[in-house]
Amino acid sequence: MNWIFVGASTIAAQYMLSAVRSQAGHKVSWVVSGSMDRGAAWARDHGVPSVTTDLAEALADSDATIAYISTTNEKHFGQAMACIAAGKHVLCEKPLAITLGEACRMVAAARDAGVVFGTNHHLRCSGAHRAIKEVIAKGQIGKVLSLRIHHAVYLPENLQGWRINDAAAGGGVVPDITVHNADVARFLLNEDPQSVVAQVTSSGMGEGVEDSAMSVWMMPSGTMVMSHESFTHEFAGNGLEVHGESGSIFANNVMTQEPIGTVELVTGSGRQQIPFPQHSLYERGVSDFVTAVEGQGRAAADGVDGVKSLAVALAVREAAQSGKRITVNYGEVS
Incomplete structure:
Protein backbone atom coordinates (compact mmCIF):
# COMPACT_ATOMS: atom_id res chain seq x y z
CA MET A 1 0.00 0.00 0.00
CA ASN A 2 1.10 3.55 -0.73
CA TRP A 3 0.75 6.26 1.91
CA ILE A 4 0.28 10.01 1.67
CA PHE A 5 1.93 11.92 4.52
CA VAL A 6 -0.02 15.13 5.09
CA GLY A 7 2.47 17.26 6.97
CA ALA A 8 6.27 17.31 6.73
CA SER A 9 6.44 17.01 10.51
CA THR A 10 9.01 15.99 13.08
CA ILE A 11 6.94 13.02 14.27
CA ALA A 12 6.52 11.86 10.69
CA ALA A 13 10.28 11.94 10.17
CA GLN A 14 11.36 10.51 13.52
CA TYR A 15 8.79 7.76 13.98
CA MET A 16 6.11 7.29 11.37
CA LEU A 17 8.23 6.97 8.25
CA SER A 18 10.12 3.95 9.61
CA ALA A 19 6.91 2.53 11.10
CA VAL A 20 5.20 2.53 7.71
CA ARG A 21 8.24 1.16 5.94
CA SER A 22 8.45 -1.69 8.46
CA GLN A 23 5.16 -3.05 7.08
CA ALA A 24 5.69 -5.46 4.19
CA GLY A 25 4.76 -3.84 0.88
CA HIS A 26 4.10 -0.39 2.34
CA LYS A 27 5.80 2.82 1.27
CA VAL A 28 5.30 6.57 1.54
CA SER A 29 4.73 7.93 -1.96
CA TRP A 30 3.70 11.53 -1.22
CA VAL A 31 4.39 14.26 1.30
CA VAL A 32 2.07 17.27 1.39
CA SER A 33 3.42 20.44 2.99
CA GLY A 34 2.28 24.03 3.31
CA SER A 35 5.72 25.06 2.07
CA MET A 36 7.18 23.66 -1.14
CA ASP A 37 10.71 24.37 0.07
CA ARG A 38 10.14 22.55 3.35
CA GLY A 39 8.28 19.71 1.65
CA ALA A 40 10.93 19.27 -1.04
CA ALA A 41 13.72 19.18 1.52
CA TRP A 42 11.77 16.70 3.67
CA ALA A 43 11.05 14.47 0.67
CA ARG A 44 14.69 14.57 -0.44
CA ASP A 45 16.04 13.83 3.02
CA HIS A 46 13.68 10.89 3.52
CA GLY A 47 13.50 9.35 0.08
CA VAL A 48 9.86 10.19 -0.69
CA PRO A 49 9.33 10.45 -4.45
CA SER A 50 6.51 13.01 -4.73
CA VAL A 51 5.90 16.31 -2.96
CA THR A 52 3.17 18.92 -3.31
CA THR A 53 1.50 21.79 -1.51
CA ASP A 54 -1.84 20.77 -3.03
CA LEU A 55 -3.52 17.99 -1.06
CA ALA A 56 -5.93 17.36 -3.93
CA GLU A 57 -3.02 16.47 -6.21
CA ALA A 58 -1.84 13.75 -3.87
CA LEU A 59 -5.38 12.49 -3.27
CA ALA A 60 -5.86 12.10 -7.02
CA ASP A 61 -3.26 9.30 -6.97
CA SER A 62 -5.35 6.14 -7.08
CA ASP A 63 -2.36 4.03 -6.04
CA ALA A 64 -2.20 5.83 -2.68
CA THR A 65 -4.80 4.35 -0.35
CA ILE A 66 -3.86 5.62 3.14
CA ALA A 67 -3.32 9.16 4.43
CA TYR A 68 -1.45 9.98 7.63
CA ILE A 69 -2.12 13.49 8.98
CA SER A 70 0.39 15.23 11.26
CA THR A 71 -0.16 18.92 10.56
CA THR A 72 -1.03 21.52 13.18
CA ASN A 73 -4.25 20.76 15.00
CA GLU A 74 -6.52 23.32 13.36
CA LYS A 75 -5.86 21.75 9.93
CA HIS A 76 -6.84 18.18 10.85
CA PHE A 77 -10.57 18.54 10.22
CA GLY A 78 -10.44 19.94 6.69
CA GLN A 79 -7.61 17.66 5.61
CA ALA A 80 -9.21 14.53 7.06
CA MET A 81 -12.56 15.32 5.45
CA ALA A 82 -10.85 15.77 2.08
CA CYS A 83 -8.99 12.46 2.46
CA ILE A 84 -12.18 10.65 3.45
CA ALA A 85 -14.08 12.16 0.52
CA ALA A 86 -11.33 10.83 -1.76
CA GLY A 87 -11.85 7.33 -0.37
CA LYS A 88 -8.58 7.16 1.56
CA HIS A 89 -8.17 5.42 4.90
CA VAL A 90 -7.00 7.97 7.46
CA LEU A 91 -4.68 7.78 10.45
CA CYS A 92 -4.74 11.18 12.18
CA GLU A 93 -2.61 12.61 14.93
CA LYS A 94 -4.25 13.64 18.16
CA PRO A 95 -6.18 15.73 18.95
CA LEU A 96 -8.44 14.91 16.04
CA ALA A 97 -9.74 18.46 15.81
CA ILE A 98 -10.14 21.74 17.65
CA THR A 99 -13.79 21.16 18.50
CA LEU A 100 -15.79 18.12 19.51
CA GLY A 101 -18.28 18.73 16.71
CA GLU A 102 -15.57 18.59 14.07
CA ALA A 103 -14.12 15.39 15.52
CA CYS A 104 -17.54 13.72 15.53
CA ARG A 105 -18.12 14.77 11.92
CA MET A 106 -14.81 13.22 10.89
CA VAL A 107 -15.72 9.89 12.47
CA ALA A 108 -19.21 9.93 10.95
CA ALA A 109 -17.87 10.78 7.50
CA ALA A 110 -15.39 7.90 7.60
CA ARG A 111 -18.09 5.50 8.73
CA ASP A 112 -20.41 6.61 5.92
CA ALA A 113 -17.58 6.33 3.36
CA GLY A 114 -16.59 2.86 4.51
CA VAL A 115 -12.96 3.80 5.20
CA VAL A 116 -10.91 3.05 8.29
CA PHE A 117 -10.29 6.06 10.51
CA GLY A 118 -7.76 5.89 13.33
CA THR A 119 -6.23 8.18 15.95
CA ASN A 120 -2.47 7.91 16.44
CA HIS A 121 -2.54 7.41 20.22
CA HIS A 122 0.84 5.72 20.51
CA LEU A 123 0.87 5.06 24.27
CA LEU A 281 5.09 1.89 19.75
CA TYR A 282 4.61 3.39 16.31
CA GLU A 283 5.32 0.20 14.40
CA ARG A 284 2.72 -1.58 16.53
CA GLY A 285 0.21 1.21 15.99
CA VAL A 286 0.72 1.22 12.23
CA SER A 287 0.55 -2.59 12.16
CA ASP A 288 -2.79 -2.55 13.98
CA PHE A 289 -4.09 0.13 11.62
CA VAL A 290 -3.01 -1.83 8.55
CA THR A 291 -4.71 -4.93 9.95
CA ALA A 292 -7.91 -2.91 10.26
CA VAL A 293 -7.58 -1.66 6.67
CA GLU A 294 -7.22 -5.28 5.58
CA GLY A 295 -10.48 -6.08 7.37
CA GLN A 296 -8.89 -8.37 9.95
CA GLY A 297 -9.06 -6.30 13.14
CA ARG A 298 -9.39 -2.77 14.48
CA ALA A 299 -7.07 0.18 14.82
CA ALA A 300 -5.29 0.41 18.17
CA ALA A 301 -7.20 3.66 18.70
CA ASP A 302 -10.09 4.32 16.34
CA GLY A 303 -11.96 7.54 15.65
CA VAL A 304 -14.27 7.14 18.62
CA ASP A 305 -11.24 6.82 20.89
CA GLY A 306 -9.94 10.06 19.42
CA VAL A 307 -13.25 11.83 19.98
CA LYS A 308 -13.40 10.71 23.60
CA SER A 309 -9.84 11.74 24.48
Whole structure:
Protein backbone atom coordinates (compact mmCIF):
# COMPACT_ATOMS: atom_id res chain seq x y z
CA MET A 1 0.00 0.00 0.00
CA ASN A 2 1.10 3.55 -0.73
CA TRP A 3 0.75 6.26 1.91
CA ILE A 4 0.28 10.01 1.67
CA PHE A 5 1.93 11.92 4.52
CA VAL A 6 -0.02 15.13 5.09
CA GLY A 7 2.47 17.26 6.97
CA ALA A 8 6.27 17.31 6.73
CA SER A 9 6.44 17.01 10.51
CA THR A 10 9.01 15.99 13.08
CA ILE A 11 6.94 13.02 14.27
CA ALA A 12 6.52 11.86 10.69
CA ALA A 13 10.28 11.94 10.17
CA GLN A 14 11.36 10.51 13.52
CA TYR A 15 8.79 7.76 13.98
CA MET A 16 6.11 7.29 11.37
CA LEU A 17 8.23 6.97 8.25
CA SER A 18 10.12 3.95 9.61
CA ALA A 19 6.91 2.53 11.10
CA VAL A 20 5.20 2.53 7.71
CA ARG A 21 8.24 1.16 5.94
CA SER A 22 8.45 -1.69 8.46
CA GLN A 23 5.16 -3.05 7.08
CA ALA A 24 5.69 -5.46 4.19
CA GLY A 25 4.76 -3.84 0.88
CA HIS A 26 4.10 -0.39 2.34
CA LYS A 27 5.80 2.82 1.27
CA VAL A 28 5.30 6.57 1.54
CA SER A 29 4.73 7.93 -1.96
CA TRP A 30 3.70 11.53 -1.22
CA VAL A 31 4.39 14.26 1.30
CA VAL A 32 2.07 17.27 1.39
CA SER A 33 3.42 20.44 2.99
CA GLY A 34 2.28 24.03 3.31
CA SER A 35 5.72 25.06 2.07
CA MET A 36 7.18 23.66 -1.14
CA ASP A 37 10.71 24.37 0.07
CA ARG A 38 10.14 22.55 3.35
CA GLY A 39 8.28 19.71 1.65
CA ALA A 40 10.93 19.27 -1.04
CA ALA A 41 13.72 19.18 1.52
CA TRP A 42 11.77 16.70 3.67
CA ALA A 43 11.05 14.47 0.67
CA ARG A 44 14.69 14.57 -0.44
CA ASP A 45 16.04 13.83 3.02
CA HIS A 46 13.68 10.89 3.52
CA GLY A 47 13.50 9.35 0.08
CA VAL A 48 9.86 10.19 -0.69
CA PRO A 49 9.33 10.45 -4.45
CA SER A 50 6.51 13.01 -4.73
CA VAL A 51 5.90 16.31 -2.96
CA THR A 52 3.17 18.92 -3.31
CA THR A 53 1.50 21.79 -1.51
CA ASP A 54 -1.84 20.77 -3.03
CA LEU A 55 -3.52 17.99 -1.06
CA ALA A 56 -5.93 17.36 -3.93
CA GLU A 57 -3.02 16.47 -6.21
CA ALA A 58 -1.84 13.75 -3.87
CA LEU A 59 -5.38 12.49 -3.27
CA ALA A 60 -5.86 12.10 -7.02
CA ASP A 61 -3.26 9.30 -6.97
CA SER A 62 -5.35 6.14 -7.08
CA ASP A 63 -2.36 4.03 -6.04
CA ALA A 64 -2.20 5.83 -2.68
CA THR A 65 -4.80 4.35 -0.35
CA ILE A 66 -3.86 5.62 3.14
CA ALA A 67 -3.32 9.16 4.43
CA TYR A 68 -1.45 9.98 7.63
CA ILE A 69 -2.12 13.49 8.98
CA SER A 70 0.39 15.23 11.26
CA THR A 71 -0.16 18.92 10.56
CA THR A 72 -1.03 21.52 13.18
CA ASN A 73 -4.25 20.76 15.00
CA GLU A 74 -6.52 23.32 13.36
CA LYS A 75 -5.86 21.75 9.93
CA HIS A 76 -6.84 18.18 10.85
CA PHE A 77 -10.57 18.54 10.22
CA GLY A 78 -10.44 19.94 6.69
CA GLN A 79 -7.61 17.66 5.61
CA ALA A 80 -9.21 14.53 7.06
CA MET A 81 -12.56 15.32 5.45
CA ALA A 82 -10.85 15.77 2.08
CA CYS A 83 -8.99 12.46 2.46
CA ILE A 84 -12.18 10.65 3.45
CA ALA A 85 -14.08 12.16 0.52
CA ALA A 86 -11.33 10.83 -1.76
CA GLY A 87 -11.85 7.33 -0.37
CA LYS A 88 -8.58 7.16 1.56
CA HIS A 89 -8.17 5.42 4.90
CA VAL A 90 -7.00 7.97 7.46
CA LEU A 91 -4.68 7.78 10.45
CA CYS A 92 -4.74 11.18 12.18
CA GLU A 93 -2.61 12.61 14.93
CA LYS A 94 -4.25 13.64 18.16
CA PRO A 95 -6.18 15.73 18.95
CA LEU A 96 -8.44 14.91 16.04
CA ALA A 97 -9.74 18.46 15.81
CA ILE A 98 -10.14 21.74 17.65
CA THR A 99 -13.79 21.16 18.50
CA LEU A 100 -15.79 18.12 19.51
CA GLY A 101 -18.28 18.73 16.71
CA GLU A 102 -15.57 18.59 14.07
CA ALA A 103 -14.12 15.39 15.52
CA CYS A 104 -17.54 13.72 15.53
CA ARG A 105 -18.12 14.77 11.92
CA MET A 106 -14.81 13.22 10.89
CA VAL A 107 -15.72 9.89 12.47
CA ALA A 108 -19.21 9.93 10.95
CA ALA A 109 -17.87 10.78 7.50
CA ALA A 110 -15.39 7.90 7.60
CA ARG A 111 -18.09 5.50 8.73
CA ASP A 112 -20.41 6.61 5.92
CA ALA A 113 -17.58 6.33 3.36
CA GLY A 114 -16.59 2.86 4.51
CA VAL A 115 -12.96 3.80 5.20
CA VAL A 116 -10.91 3.05 8.29
CA PHE A 117 -10.29 6.06 10.51
CA GLY A 118 -7.76 5.89 13.33
CA THR A 119 -6.23 8.18 15.95
CA ASN A 120 -2.47 7.91 16.44
CA HIS A 121 -2.54 7.41 20.22
CA HIS A 122 0.84 5.72 20.51
CA LEU A 123 0.87 5.06 24.27
CA ARG A 124 -1.79 2.35 24.13
CA CYS A 125 0.55 0.54 21.75
CA SER A 126 3.31 0.40 24.38
CA GLY A 127 4.32 -2.98 25.71
CA ALA A 128 4.39 -1.47 29.20
CA HIS A 129 0.86 -0.10 28.99
CA ARG A 130 -0.49 -3.34 27.57
CA ALA A 131 1.19 -5.27 30.38
CA ILE A 132 -0.36 -2.93 32.97
CA LYS A 133 -3.78 -3.39 31.39
CA GLU A 134 -3.35 -7.17 31.61
CA VAL A 135 -2.40 -7.05 35.31
CA ILE A 136 -5.54 -4.99 36.03
CA ALA A 137 -7.74 -7.26 33.90
CA LYS A 138 -6.49 -10.36 35.74
CA GLY A 139 -7.59 -8.84 39.02
CA GLN A 140 -4.09 -8.85 40.48
CA ILE A 141 -4.65 -5.55 42.30
CA GLY A 142 -8.36 -6.07 42.95
CA LYS A 143 -10.88 -3.30 42.41
CA VAL A 144 -9.13 -0.19 41.10
CA LEU A 145 -9.46 2.76 43.47
CA SER A 146 -7.31 5.36 41.76
CA LEU A 147 -5.01 6.08 38.84
CA ARG A 148 -2.33 8.76 38.94
CA ILE A 149 -0.72 9.88 35.68
CA HIS A 150 2.40 12.07 35.81
CA HIS A 151 3.17 13.33 32.33
CA ALA A 152 5.06 16.54 33.10
CA VAL A 153 7.99 16.99 30.73
CA TYR A 154 10.14 19.72 29.20
CA LEU A 155 9.06 20.49 25.65
CA PRO A 156 12.18 20.56 23.44
CA GLU A 157 12.91 23.84 21.71
CA ASN A 158 12.41 22.34 18.24
CA LEU A 159 8.85 21.34 19.19
CA GLN A 160 7.81 24.57 20.90
CA GLY A 161 6.62 27.05 18.24
CA TRP A 162 2.83 26.91 17.81
CA ARG A 163 2.40 24.52 20.74
CA ILE A 164 3.29 27.29 23.20
CA ASN A 165 2.14 30.46 21.43
CA ASP A 166 -0.75 29.81 19.05
CA ALA A 167 -4.14 29.04 20.55
CA ALA A 168 -5.78 29.19 17.12
CA ALA A 169 -3.54 26.35 15.89
CA GLY A 170 -4.52 24.21 18.87
CA GLY A 171 -1.57 25.07 21.07
CA GLY A 172 -1.34 24.44 24.81
CA VAL A 173 -0.50 21.50 27.03
CA VAL A 174 -4.14 20.39 27.30
CA PRO A 175 -4.66 19.49 23.61
CA ASP A 176 -1.07 18.25 23.36
CA ILE A 177 -0.73 16.02 26.45
CA THR A 178 -4.03 15.82 28.35
CA VAL A 179 -5.52 13.95 25.39
CA HIS A 180 -2.78 11.32 25.81
CA ASN A 181 -3.55 10.92 29.49
CA ALA A 182 -7.26 10.66 28.78
CA ASP A 183 -6.64 7.89 26.27
CA VAL A 184 -4.33 6.07 28.70
CA ALA A 185 -6.97 6.19 31.45
CA ARG A 186 -9.71 4.96 29.11
CA PHE A 187 -7.44 2.20 27.77
CA LEU A 188 -6.32 0.91 31.15
CA LEU A 189 -9.64 1.16 32.98
CA ASN A 190 -12.12 0.39 30.18
CA GLU A 191 -14.40 3.27 31.17
CA ASP A 192 -14.92 6.92 30.31
CA PRO A 193 -14.45 9.83 32.71
CA GLN A 194 -17.79 11.33 33.80
CA SER A 195 -16.73 14.66 35.26
CA VAL A 196 -13.58 16.69 35.88
CA VAL A 197 -12.21 19.48 38.05
CA ALA A 198 -9.04 21.23 36.96
CA GLN A 199 -6.58 24.07 37.15
CA VAL A 200 -4.14 25.28 34.51
CA THR A 201 -1.37 27.85 34.46
CA SER A 202 1.14 29.47 32.17
CA SER A 203 4.35 29.48 34.14
CA GLY A 204 6.70 31.08 31.65
CA MET A 205 6.89 28.98 28.52
CA GLY A 206 3.29 29.34 27.37
CA GLU A 207 2.47 32.55 25.51
CA GLY A 208 -1.31 32.88 25.48
CA VAL A 209 -1.87 29.17 26.15
CA GLU A 210 -1.52 27.01 29.26
CA ASP A 211 1.77 25.16 29.75
CA SER A 212 0.84 23.16 32.87
CA ALA A 213 -2.36 21.50 34.06
CA MET A 214 -3.62 19.35 36.92
CA SER A 215 -7.03 17.71 37.02
CA VAL A 216 -9.07 15.03 38.78
CA TRP A 217 -11.56 12.89 36.91
CA MET A 218 -14.37 10.75 38.29
CA MET A 219 -15.08 7.42 36.62
CA PRO A 220 -18.49 5.69 36.59
CA SER A 221 -17.07 2.94 38.83
CA GLY A 222 -16.00 5.46 41.46
CA THR A 223 -12.32 5.25 40.49
CA MET A 224 -10.55 8.62 40.72
CA VAL A 225 -7.95 9.67 38.14
CA MET A 226 -5.38 12.39 38.80
CA SER A 227 -3.68 13.80 35.71
CA HIS A 228 -0.67 16.14 35.69
CA GLU A 229 0.84 17.41 32.47
CA SER A 230 3.32 20.16 31.71
CA PHE A 231 5.74 21.52 29.13
CA THR A 232 8.07 23.02 31.75
CA HIS A 233 9.31 20.19 34.03
CA GLU A 234 12.77 19.32 32.80
CA PHE A 235 13.74 16.88 35.56
CA ALA A 236 10.41 15.50 36.77
CA GLY A 237 10.39 12.14 35.05
CA ASN A 238 7.09 10.59 34.08
CA GLY A 239 4.96 7.58 34.86
CA LEU A 240 1.73 6.30 36.31
CA GLU A 241 0.44 4.50 39.37
CA VAL A 242 -2.63 2.28 39.62
CA HIS A 243 -3.87 1.58 43.14
CA GLY A 244 -6.35 -1.18 43.94
CA GLU A 245 -7.87 -2.81 46.99
CA SER A 246 -5.27 -5.58 47.02
CA GLY A 247 -2.24 -4.15 45.24
CA SER A 248 -0.61 -1.30 43.35
CA ILE A 249 1.23 -0.89 40.07
CA PHE A 250 4.14 1.56 39.80
CA ALA A 251 5.22 2.31 36.22
CA ASN A 252 8.16 4.67 35.76
CA ASN A 253 9.24 6.42 32.57
CA VAL A 254 6.48 4.83 30.47
CA MET A 255 4.74 8.00 29.22
CA THR A 256 7.16 8.29 26.33
CA GLN A 257 7.51 7.60 22.63
CA GLU A 258 10.19 4.99 23.28
CA PRO A 259 9.77 1.35 24.46
CA ILE A 260 11.42 1.96 27.82
CA GLY A 261 10.61 2.14 31.53
CA THR A 262 9.82 -0.26 34.35
CA VAL A 263 6.60 -1.75 35.72
CA GLU A 264 6.40 -3.07 39.30
CA LEU A 265 3.49 -4.85 40.99
CA VAL A 266 3.27 -4.49 44.77
CA THR A 267 0.94 -6.74 46.80
CA GLY A 268 0.87 -8.38 50.20
CA SER A 269 3.20 -11.00 48.75
CA GLY A 270 5.91 -8.46 48.00
CA ARG A 271 7.29 -6.66 44.97
CA GLN A 272 7.39 -8.14 41.48
CA GLN A 273 8.83 -6.71 38.28
CA ILE A 274 6.41 -7.08 35.39
CA PRO A 275 8.16 -7.85 32.09
CA PHE A 276 6.86 -6.38 28.85
CA PRO A 277 7.83 -6.50 25.16
CA GLN A 278 9.95 -3.57 24.03
CA HIS A 279 8.62 -3.14 20.51
CA SER A 280 8.32 0.18 18.68
CA LEU A 281 5.09 1.89 19.75
CA TYR A 282 4.61 3.39 16.31
CA GLU A 283 5.32 0.20 14.40
CA ARG A 284 2.72 -1.58 16.53
CA GLY A 285 0.21 1.21 15.99
CA VAL A 286 0.72 1.22 12.23
CA SER A 287 0.55 -2.59 12.16
CA ASP A 288 -2.79 -2.55 13.98
CA PHE A 289 -4.09 0.13 11.62
CA VAL A 290 -3.01 -1.83 8.55
CA THR A 291 -4.71 -4.93 9.95
CA ALA A 292 -7.91 -2.91 10.26
CA VAL A 293 -7.58 -1.66 6.67
CA GLU A 294 -7.22 -5.28 5.58
CA GLY A 295 -10.48 -6.08 7.37
CA GLN A 296 -8.89 -8.37 9.95
CA GLY A 297 -9.06 -6.30 13.14
CA ARG A 298 -9.39 -2.77 14.48
CA ALA A 299 -7.07 0.18 14.82
CA ALA A 300 -5.29 0.41 18.17
CA ALA A 301 -7.20 3.66 18.70
CA ASP A 302 -10.09 4.32 16.34
CA GLY A 303 -11.96 7.54 15.65
CA VAL A 304 -14.27 7.14 18.62
CA ASP A 305 -11.24 6.82 20.89
CA GLY A 306 -9.94 10.06 19.42
CA VAL A 307 -13.25 11.83 19.98
CA LYS A 308 -13.40 10.71 23.60
CA SER A 309 -9.84 11.74 24.48
CA LEU A 310 -10.55 15.16 22.94
CA ALA A 311 -13.80 15.42 24.92
CA VAL A 312 -11.97 14.86 28.20
CA ALA A 313 -9.31 17.43 27.30
CA LEU A 314 -11.95 20.01 26.39
CA ALA A 315 -13.71 19.35 29.71
CA VAL A 316 -10.42 19.86 31.58
CA ARG A 317 -9.88 23.22 29.90
CA GLU A 318 -13.47 24.29 30.56
CA ALA A 319 -13.25 23.22 34.19
CA ALA A 320 -10.06 25.23 34.66
CA GLN A 321 -11.52 28.31 33.00
CA SER A 322 -14.82 28.16 34.89
CA GLY A 323 -13.63 26.93 38.27
CA LYS A 324 -16.48 24.42 38.24
CA ARG A 325 -16.86 20.66 37.98
CA ILE A 326 -17.63 19.87 34.35
CA THR A 327 -19.53 16.85 33.07
CA VAL A 328 -17.71 15.42 30.06
CA ASN A 329 -19.65 15.83 26.82
CA TYR A 330 -18.84 13.03 24.38
CA GLY A 331 -21.06 14.29 21.59
CA GLU A 332 -22.74 11.86 19.27
CA VAL A 333 -20.41 8.89 19.74
CA SER A 334 -20.78 5.77 21.80
